[in-house]
Every structure is written in structure tokens, then in C-alpha cells.
Amino acid sequence: MKRTLAILILLACTGIVVSLATGPLGWNAPGQVIMYLRLPRILLAITAGASLAVSGCVLQAVLRNPLATPYTLGISAGAGVTAGFIILSGISLPIFLVYLSGTAGALAASTLTWFLAGRGQRDHSGLILAGVTVNLLGASVLLLIEYMSPASRLVEIIRWMMGDLAVSGYRRVLFLLPFLVAGMVPALLKTGTLNQFLTGTEMAESRGVNTVRERFLLLIAAAVLAGGAVGAVGPIGFVGLIVPHTMRRLAGGDYRRLLPLSALGGAVLMLWADIFSRVVISPAELPIGVILSLLGGPFFLYLLIKKPRL
Amino acid sequence: MSELIFQDFGVGYSPGSVAVSGVSMRITGGSVTAVIGPNGSGKSTLLKGILSFPGVHTRGSVTLDSLDIHSMNRSERAGRIAYLPQSPPVPAGLTAIETVLLGRFPHRSAWSRDSLEDVKIALDALEMVGATHLADKFTDEISGGENRLVNLAAVLSQKTEVILLDEPGSSLDYGHAVQLWKLLADLAERGMIILATTHRIEMSGNAFDKVLLLSEGKSLAFGEPEDVFLSGDLLSRVYKTPMEVRRSSPDGSWIVFPGVSV
Numbered sequence: 001m002k003r004t005l006a007i008l009i010l011l012a013c014t015g016i017v018v019s020l021a022t023g024p025l026g027w028n029a030p031g032q033v034i035m036y037l038r039l040p041r042i043l044l045a046i047t048a049g050a051s052l053a054v055s056g057c058v059l060q061a062v063l064r065n066p067l068a069t070p071y072t073l074g075i076s077a078g079a080g081v082t083a084g085f086i087i088l089s090g091i092s093l094p095i096f097l098v099y100l101s102g103t104a105g106a107l108a109a110s111t112l113t114w115f116l117a118g119r120g121q122r123d124h125s126g127l128i129l130a131g132v133t134v135n136l137l138g139a140s141v142l143l144l145i146e147y148m149s150p151a152s153r154l155v156e157i158i159r160w161m162m163g164d165l166a167v168s169g170y171r172r173v174l175f176l177l178p179f180l181v182a183g184m185v186p187a188l189l190k191t192g193t194l195n196q197f198l199t200g201t202e203m204a205e206s207r208g209v210n211t212v213r214e215r216f217l218l219l220i221a222a223a224v225l226a227g228g229a230v231g232a233v234g235p236i237g238f239v240g241l242i243v244p245h246t247m248r249r250l251a252g253g254d255y256r257r258l259l260p261l262s263a264l265g266g267a268v269l270m271l272w273a274d275i276f277s278r279v280v281i282s283p284a285e286l287p288i289g290v291i292l293s294l295l296g297g298p299f300f301l302y303l304l305i306k307k308p309r310l
Numbered sequence: 311m312s313e314l315i316f317q318d319f320g321v322g323y324s325p326g327s328v329a330v331s332g333v334s335m336r337i338t339g340g341s342v343t344a345v346i347g348p349n350g351s352g353k354s355t356l357l358k359g360i361l362s363f364p365g366v367h368t369r370g371s372v373t374l375d376s377l378d379i380h381s382m383n384r385s386e387r388a389g390r391i392a393y394l395p396q397s398p399p400v401p402a403g404l405t406a407i408e409t410v411l412l413g414r415f416p417h418r419s420a421w422s423r424d425s426l427e428d429v430k431i432a433l434d435a436l437e438m439v440g441a442t443h444l445a446d447k448f449t450d451e452i453s454g455g456e457n458r459l460v461n462l463a464a465v466l467s468q469k470t471e472v473i474l475l476d477e478p479g480s481s482l483d484y485g486h487a488v489q490l491w492k493l494l495a496d497l498a499e500r501g502m503i504i505l506a507t508t509h510r511i512e513m514s515g516n517a518f519d520k521v522l523l524l525s526e527g528k529s530l531a532f533g534e535p536e537d538v539f540l541s542g543d544l545l546s547r548v549y550k551t552p553m554e555v556r557r558s559s560p561d562g563s564w565i566v567f568p569g570v571s572v
Contacts, residue, residue, distance in 0.1 A: 064399065192422070196415055198401035199464075205363050207415045207468065208388030212364050253403020256423070 001257050004250045008264045015271035016042055022278050036169050043173045044165055045274045046267040047180050048229040049239055053266025055225040056240020057247075057259055058187050061194040062218045063124040069240040070226030072131045073219065076235040077138020078109025079227070083234075084145040084157045099175045103231030109134050110223035114216070124201075127219075163236035163289035165274050172232045179228020183221045187259060190218060194255040236289050238296025239266050245299075311339035312375055312471045314503050319370035321352070321359030329355045333370070333529045335522060339471065342494050342504040342517050344535075347524035348549055353507035354396060356524070357474045360505075361393055374472065388416035392468040396476040398461055406444040406452070406460045410435055413467035428467075435463035438493060440486070454481040462490065466497075473497070475506040479513050491517035511539075511555065515563040523548065535564065 019042050020034055021027045029038075055070040063072065071077075082105030086093065093101070116130035146154055167173070187194075193214050196204035201211045226240070243265040244258065251257050270288070273295070277286045313336065320331040330352035337343050345353045359368045362380050372379045374390060382390075392413070401409050410432040411424050418428070436442050441459040449457055458481050465473060478494070479487040487510070494504045495517040508514060521538040523531040525548045531538045539545065539555040546552050554567040 192415060192419070195401075195404075195412055198399070198404065199409070199412060199461075200395065200399045202358070202363060202393070202395045203398050203412075203461075203464075205384075206361055206388060206391070206393035207413070208385040209415075210384055248403045252405070252408070253401065254408055258403075 001251045001261070004247070004261060005264070008261065008268055011268045012046075012264065012271065015268060015275065019045075019271060019275050022275050024283065037167070040167045040170045040173055041165050041274065042271065043170070044167055044176065044233060045270040047173060047176050048165075048233045048236070049243075049266035049268070049270025050263040051176065051180050051183065051225040051229040051266070052236065052239040053243035053262045053269070054184060054187055054259060055222040055229070057244035057255075057262040058194065058218050058222040058225075059240070060244055061197045061255060062215050062222070063128055064197065064200070065124065065128055066245070067241070068128070069237070070222065070229075071135065071235070071237060071240075072128060073113045073223060073226075074109035074131050074134030074138055075106040075223060075226045075230060076237070077135045077142065078105040078107070078112075079103070079230040079235050080142045080161060081105055081138050081145070082108075083160050084142050084149075087156045087160065088145050088149050088153050090153070095171060096175060099172065099231040101231070102234070103179065103227040106227035106230045107223055109138060110219065110227070114219065159287070160234050161289070162287035163234035163292075165233055165270075165277075165288055166285070176228050176232040179224050179231075183223075183225030183228070184263065186217060186221045187225070190214065190221075191255040191259050194218070194259070198253065198255075234289065236270075236292055238292045238299070239269055242292075242296060242299050243269055311501055312503055313338050314472060314505075315371075315373045317371045317373075319356075319359070319372055320368065321355050322367045322369075323355075323365060325367050327367075328527060330359060330524065330527045331369075331529070333522070333524075333532075335520075335529075335532045337503055337505065337520065339501040339503050340498055341519040342498045342506065343520040343522060344511070344514060344518040345505065345507040345522045345524065346509070346511065347530075350526075351524040351548075352527040353524055354476050355527075357393065357476055357505070357507065360474060361387070361391065385416055388468070388470075390470050391472040391474065392465045392470040394461055394465045394473070394475045394478060396480060400449050400457055402450040403448070405446050405448055406436065406441065406456075406463075407432055407446065409449050409460050410463045410467050413464035416468060431469065432463070432467045435466040436460070438466055439463045440489060455483060455486060458482055459486065459490075471501070472503045472505070475504070477508060478506050479508060479510055484513070487513040488515060491515055511564050512566045516557075516561060539564065 020038050023029060052070055059068040059072060060066060079102040082101045086101050113130045113134045116133060117126040146157055149157060193209055196207055196209045204211050244262045247258055247261045247265050251261050273288050273291045277288045277291045280286055315336045316333045319333040320328055322328050347353055358366050360372055362368060379387060411428055414428045436445055439459045439462050441463060444452055444456055444460060449460060479490055482490060491514040498504050521535050523538050551569055554570045556565050558565050
């Protein structure tokens with residue numbers, strides 16, 4: 001674990017340095033460019049990456065499914081529908097409300113998933129089925145919105161769905177911060193409980209875990225983390241899938257280690273994916289969602305072939 | 311000595327349904343009770359009802375030392391009663407020792423590290439089930455039977471006075487199954503209450519002191535093994551096949567002859 005931690009810290013530090021120097025004029029860029037464009041972008045990548053990775057990590061334990069991601073609860077679909085609706089309507093909202101609308105859609109979809117999963121114990125399979133249903137419904141509504149959109153708005157919706165880290169100033173970071181704290185703190189405090197979920201509901205119950213209440217609280221934490229990140233940077237996929245699995249391979253499945261390492265791993269992945277997105281067709285940028293999807297596809301295949309540990 | 315008392319205890323999966331009913335018995339510390347009965351007779355449901363799992367509805371009462379189990383809070387109950395389900399999921403990504411340490415959860419906070427005492431208890435538990443050699447192996451890389459032993463060690467590391475086991479010998483080979491029942495008898499000798507469902511009476515040798523026979527959710531008999539096994543054709547009627555149960559000599563182990571007319 002110590003070696004993994006050291007490598008991640010090294011990657012994070014070098015990533016920050018490289019990212020600060022990435023762009024026109026490199027280090028010689030004006031101080032304001034570094035302070036108000038590049039540094040907030042780095043902070044946004046770190047906070048969003050950590051949020052998405054921890055959200056996926058929590059969901060994989062609570063839903064007992066190695067393929068669970070922040071979007072399993074319908075988060076992506078919910079955010080897409082609200083964002084698509086706002087873009088289509090052409091309503092001019094304050095920027096904070098634009099971010100918040102994505103988050104609200106994500107959280108609304110998670111809530112719908114929770115209620116669709118039934119009134120009883122809401123076990124993992126019920127939640128996954130409900131999440132898939134909400135995702136399909138959301139995707140259909142989004143398709144309808146896209147169909148009804150004029151070309152200019154359609155491009156805007158598609159661009160939003162690809163994710164975006166380009167910022168000017170710290171507003172988006174400040175927007176995400178409360179969600180990060182509100183989701184990360186309970187998740188970190190409940191790592192022992194997450195471990196108990198690995199042995200199934202019955203064993204967890206017999207060891208004193210109130211599985212219904214804890215599952216609910218942990219799902220809220222995961223939804224808040226992912227919802228905040230989606231609001232701030234768009235529905236960027238795969239971070240919540242790739243990072244927890246990689247960390248599990250490197251440092252084992254004990255959530256007391258896995259969760260903090262996933263937070264760091266998510267930050268590092270997002271940081272370097274962002275650097276890559278800025279240099280690969282420089283001076284233009286590739287959407288970070290595209291980069292991560294290109295990484296995520298083969299990784300998904302790897303998961304199917306290798307049948308990895310949960 | 312602990313005492314577990316069931317009074318007209320029943321379990322269902324909805325408020326009106328009845329999956330198990332009419333269980334009344336008194337089990338004292340220092341005994342192993344085997345819960346037997348055909349498939350679907352309610353053996354596993356009975357154990358789930360004792361622990362009042364989500365989705366399970368109970369009636370009647372179960373008390374441990376005069377305290378209603380269902381009025382205990384979860385941590386208090388987990389500190390006194392441990393449970394091994396029939397086939398718990400393999401906690402992938404964890405080693406055997408890490409899995410056993412999960413049994414220490416009721417005795418520490420949800421995020422704290424394992425103490426040296428926790429590790430010692432876990433290692434002792436692994437040794438008791440004869441699985442010390444598995445300590446550093448990942449549970450998703452060992453066999454089903456070996457995982458059974460690791461889970462049993464996790465239950466032992468919980469250090470409770472009552473242990474409920476659902477088919478503890480399933481997926482174990484002859485040697486380990488016999489060893490397991492001997493271990494349960496040893497634990498009972500230290501004053502613990504062991505309640506275990508089983509389909510394989512012969513594997514348990516003479517480890518149990520009491521037998522509860524369930525059929526179609528009803529408690530048909532509870533008492534000394536002789537009283538239940540040798541009570542006319544009761545077992546043949548319950549299992550719907552002729553069968554004979556005898557004690558072997560010299561150790562008094564029970565032997566079952568299914569399909570044999572009495």
C-alpha cells in the first residue's frame with residue numbers, strides 16, 4: 001500500500017506541475033493565466049476525479065457489483081435530462097444555477113432509483129435494476145430533447161455530455177467543494193461498514209450493521225459526490241469504474257485503504273487525462289469525456305475477461 | 311450459564327405470512343442443538359428470524375438470559391450472537407485473515423484499525439478451524455470449502471456466547487465436516503450455545519445434545535436425539551422416505567440409513 005501511495009503522490013505532484021505548464025507559452029504564460037485558468041482547472045480535475053472515484057468505490061460495495069459506477073443509479077441520465085432541458089429552453093440562468101441543475105437532476109434520478117427499488121429492504125439487485133431502468137428512461141427523454149433541439153442547441157447538449165474542465169476562476173471548484181465534503185466525510189467514516197457489505201447483507205446485519213439505513217446513507221453519499229461532480233464538469237464516465245478496480249488490484253479490497261487510495265487515484269487519473277486532452281491535438285482540446293471513454297472501453301473488456309475481484 | 315428460550319416463536323416474510331411457527335424450546339449454555347428437517351421446512355428462516363433480519367417478521371419471543379433478543383440494539387446483539395449463513399458471498403479482494411478480522415467489527419468503531427488483540431483473536435480462530443495456512447491467501451483464490459472454514463473462523467472471532475450456523479458442514483469434505491462438528495462440541499463445552507441447521511446428521515457424529523425437527527414450517531419435535539430419532543416412524547414420515555437412524559458403537563455417533571425400512 002505504501003508503494004501505491006507513494007506512486008500516486010508522485011504522479012499527482014508531477015501532474016500538477018505539468019498541468020500548470022501545459023498551454024500556450026508554458027511556464028512563461030502570464031501569471032493570471034496560471035492563477036485563474038490553469039490552477040482552478042487542476043483543482044477542478046482533482047476534486048471531480050476524487051468525487052467520481054469514491055462514488056464508484058462506495059457503490060461497488062453497497063450494490064455488490066463490480067460494474068457499478070456513479071451512473072448505475074441513473075445519475076448520468078438525470079443530469080443529462082435537466083441539462084438538456086435547460087439548454088433546449090434557452091433559459092439564461094446564473095452560472096451557479098446551471099451547475100446546480102445538473103446536480104439536482106442527478107440527485108433526483110438517484111432518489112427515483114431508490115423509490116423504484118421497492119419499499120422493502122432494497123437489496124443490491126433491486127437497486128441495480130431500478131438504476132438501469134432510470135438510466136434507460138433518462139436516455140430516452142434525452143434523445144427526445146435532442147431530437148427536438150435546433151442544431152446549435154444540439155451541439156451544445158452533446159458538448160455538455162462529453163464533460164468539460166475548462167474554467168475561468170474558482171467558481172466551479174467552490175461549487176463542487178461542499179458536495180465533496182458532504183459525500184467524502186461519511187464515506188470515509190464508514191469504511192468499516194463498507195467492508196461488512198462485502199460479506200453480504202446477512203453477515204453484515206449479524207455483526208450489528210443496520211444494512212437498510214447504512215445502504216441508504218452510503219447511496220446518498222455516493223449520489224452527492226457524483227451529482228456534485230456532474231454538475232461541475234458534466235457526466236464524465238469511467239473514472240468511478242477504472243480507479244476503484246485498479247486500486248483494489250494494487251492495494252487489496254479493505255475499504256479502509258481502498259477508499260482513500262481511490263480518492264487519490266481518481267484525482268490523478270482526471271489530472272493526467274486533462275493534460276492529455278489538452279496536448280493531443282494542441283492547440284485545440286479533446287473533450288475529457290472522450291479520452292476517458294477511450295480508456296474505459298478497453299478496461300470494461302478487461303473486467304469482463306479477467307472477472308476481477310469486487 | 312447462558313439460556314436461550316423460545317416461546318411460541320414464529321417467522322414470516324410478510325406481516326401475515328407464516329414460514330415457521332410454534333417453536334418453543336429452552337437451550338442452555340454448553341449444548342449443541344441440531345435443527346433438522348426437509349428442504350423448505352424453515353430451518354434457515356428460523357435462524358433469520360432469531361436475528362430479525364430486514365424483511366423478516368416474527369411473533370412470539372426469543373430471550374437470551376431473560377432479555378428479549380429483538381429488543382436488544384444491533385451492536386449489543388452482535389456482541390452476544392454470531393451467525394454463519396449458508397452461502398455468504400466471498401469478500402473478494404480480501405485475504406483470509408482480513409476476512410476473519412471482519413468478525414471483530416462489533417467490538418470496535420466502524421473506521422478504526424485492527425488492534426494487535428484483534429489480530430491475535432483472528433489468528434487463534436483460524437487455528438481453531440485448521441486454516442492457519444490460508445491466512446495470507448485471497449478468499450477468491452481458495453476453494454468453497456476453505457472459504458467455509460474462513461467464514462467459520464470469522465464467526466468465532468466475534469467472540470459471542472451464542473453461535474447460529476446454517477448448514478455449517480456444507481461444502482466441507484468428510485474430514486473437515488467431522489472436525490467442524492467436533493469443534494462445535496468443544497465450543498459448547500466451554501459454555502457456549504450452538505444452534506446449527508443440518509441435513510447431514512451422520513456428519514455430526516454425536517456432537518449435538520438436542521434436536522429440533524421442523525417440517526413444513528412447524529416444530530414437530532424437540533428433545534434428546536434418541537427421543538426424536540427413535541420415535542417410531544417420525545423421520546420417515548417427515549422425509550417421505552423410509553429411513554432408519556441408529557447409534558454406532560463404540561462412540562455413539564449417529565448413522566442414518568435413508569431408504570431403509572424400519
